[in-house]
Amino acid sequence: MFHKEGTQSILIGTVITAIVLLLSDKFIDTNWIKMTIQISMFALLIIILQFFRNPKRNFILNENQILAPVDGKVVVIEEVYEGEYLKEKRIQVSIFMSPLNVHVTRYALSGLVKFSKYHPGKFLVAWHPKASEENERTTIVIENKTFGEVLYRQIAGALARRIVNYAKEGEQVKQGEDAGFIKFGSRVDIFLPLGTQINVVLNQKAIGGKTIIATKLNE
Structure with missing residues (x-):
């Protein structure tokens, strides 16, 4: 579950990652360079998702x-x-x-x-x-x-x-x-x-x- 404040950042990160993956697959022939770029983009997207995570927690209200x-x-x-x-x-x-x-x-x-x-x-x-x-x-x-x-x-x-x-x-x-x-x-x-x-x-x-x-x- 992700926080609503991360909607724009997650969307932009996902689109950029998809574009980079497509372009690298099409225009880069050297496998190790291609893999490095793709892994780096996936890692960046994971960091963005991790930052905006909003874990569900059950709260017990207590006035004291x-x-x-x-x-x-x-x-x-x-x-x-x-x-x-x-x-x-x-x-x-x-x-x-x-x-x-x-x-x-x-x-x-x-x-x-x-x-x-x-x-x-x-x-x-x-x-x-x-x-x-x-x-x-x-x-x-x-x-x-x-x-x-x-x-x-x-x-x-x-x-x-x-x-x-x-x-x-x-x-x-x-x-x-x-x-x-x-x-x-x-x-x-x-x-x-x-x-x-x-x-x-x-x-x-x-x-x-x-x-x-x-x-x-x-x-």
Whole structure:
């Protein structure tokens, strides 16, 4: 199953591959050159298909849990000051996505979208400390009855040149559903209330919609 954001890229890749295969078969007589070109084109098409894959996952809704919004590796767990919207200290959990990860962004929790804004910016490598504030990004805030307002950011990286965000202010969203897509490697930051029980550790592999990032506030 492939994500709808990949429809154009997959179609173009398939057409180009078919044309190259036909032309190489017709005009190239040296077998090893022909085979090298054809194998390379098939490999490129497979990479495109792999990048836009959207595996079906069954979600169990839970108001007391924050699920991983993306596949990747947990690279940041720290207390920071969030100054764009919340303007208070929060626990930041960041997940880095390599080009090999599934790049679908999923809602980490159900609730009401209170804020959704796109910011143009730089394309620093996604793990750079200033990427969260200086890179091209989107900021989304979801209000949830258990956690209050939770902010997350989709952040472009050195290779990511397009961020797709489906969140619209005023709409109700459901945990686990598609929230957007980030093309070619990036990162997602989640800003949770202080006192939230964090259930992941640094360098842990996270699976979008499956891994429990955090649970309800400590009593």
